[in-house]
Amino acid sequence: MIGRRSRFDQAMNKPNYLYGIIGLLVGLFIGYVGTTQINTTLRPADRNGNSAVTSNALPPDHPPTGGSSGDAESASSGTMMSSKSGGQGGGSGAVKWTAPTRWDAKPAGGMRAATYLIPAAKGDSEGAECAVFENLGGGVQDNISRWIGQFEKPDGAPNQSQGTINGLTVTTVEVSGTFKGGGQMMGQSSGPKTGYRLLGAIVEGPEGDVFFKLTGPAKTVAAAQGEFQAMLKSLKKSK
Numbered sequence: 001m002i003g004r005r006s007r008f009d010q011a012m013n014k015p016n017y018l019y020g021i022i023g024l025l026v027g028l029f030i031g032y033v034g035t036t037q038i039n040t041t042l043r044p045a046d047r048n049g050n051s052a053v054t055s056n057a058l059p060p061d062h063p064p065t066g067g068s069s070g071d072a073e074s075a076s077s078g079t080m081m082s083s084k085s086g087g088q089g090g091g092s093g094a095v096k097w098t099a100p101t102r103w104d105a106k107p108a109g110g111m112r113a114a115t116y117l118i119p120a121a122k123g124d125s126e127g128a129e130c131a132v133f134e135n136l137g138g139g140v141q142d143n144i145s146r147w148i149g150q151f152e153k154p155d156g157a158p159n160q161s162q163g164t165i166n167g168l169t170v171t172t173v174e175v176s177g178t179f180k181g182g183g184q185m186m187g188q189s190s191g192p193k194t195g196y197r198l199l200g201a202i203v204e205g206p207e208g209d210v211f212f213k214l215t216g217p218a219k220t221v222a223a224a225q226g227e228f229q230a231m232l233k234s235l236k237k238s239k
Contacts, residue, residue, distance in 0.1 A: 090114045093134060095168065095205040098234040100227040103130065111135055113210065121219040128216020128224060136211055140202045143211060144173050147200050152178040152192060166236045169204040176218060197221040199228050203235055 090097050090105075090113070099105065103116035114132040136143060148158050154177040162171045179196035199221060201212040214221060214228050 090132065093205060093207040093210070094238045095203055095207075095210050096236060096238045097231055099130075099231050100224075102227065103224075118214075118216065118220060118224045120217065121223040124217035124220045126217055126220075128214060128220045130212065130214040130224075130228065133211040133213070134208060136209070140171050140204065140209065143202060143209075144171065144200065147173060147198060147213065148175050150180060151175050151196070151198070152180040165203075165233060168235055168237065170232060170235065171202045171204075172232075173200040174198070175200075179215065193217075199225060201228075201232055206237060206239070 090099050093113075099114070099116055103118050106115040106117065108114055111133050112131055113134045116130040116132075118128040118130060120127040138146070144160060148154070154175055156176075158173055158175040160171070160173045162169065164170070174197070176197040177194075179193045179198070181192070195218050196215065197218045199212075199214040203210040203212070212228075212232070214224065216224075
């Protein structure tokens, strides 16, 4: 009996490694769960009720990620901008000018360095358009003749002259009558138009000719003639 009891006591007092390992694993698990819970509670995104993982908001000092249509417009050669003189600044290559503020400037595109829409004068059903072209083929006289040829029944002989403005040679032309077209103008119907008038100017710039063509009903063009001439007088070399 004594021998059996001694062996039993030794078995009961012998270290139980299995229980120790299990206790260690349970302790590690409890510690991991507790640490995760604390970190989750203290996260700024959770305190604000928002998820930091799914948020797409940029920091306040992050630069813009996109541009506007206005930026794209400013990249064109005929960019419209404000002018200290009270007009609209325009440019094409090495030539720049100031357009009247009353004219509605439209974006440049294709061969057009600029397009201006002019409000209709009293009595006219349509307004006028002043288009500024660059990189047109042909010489000065060829284009003047082409403009004159766009009138089916001219009212008298065209008035053509040439002069110098701020070191630039400028050839001008005036013609009126039934305008049979040279491409549809912005905001206007197509087809022959009676009682129309054209004011044209071709500037011989350092990097190529620049073409100014104002076309519209006679009254509207007459009302804008002084503004057109003032714009031509503002012509100068960019460099």
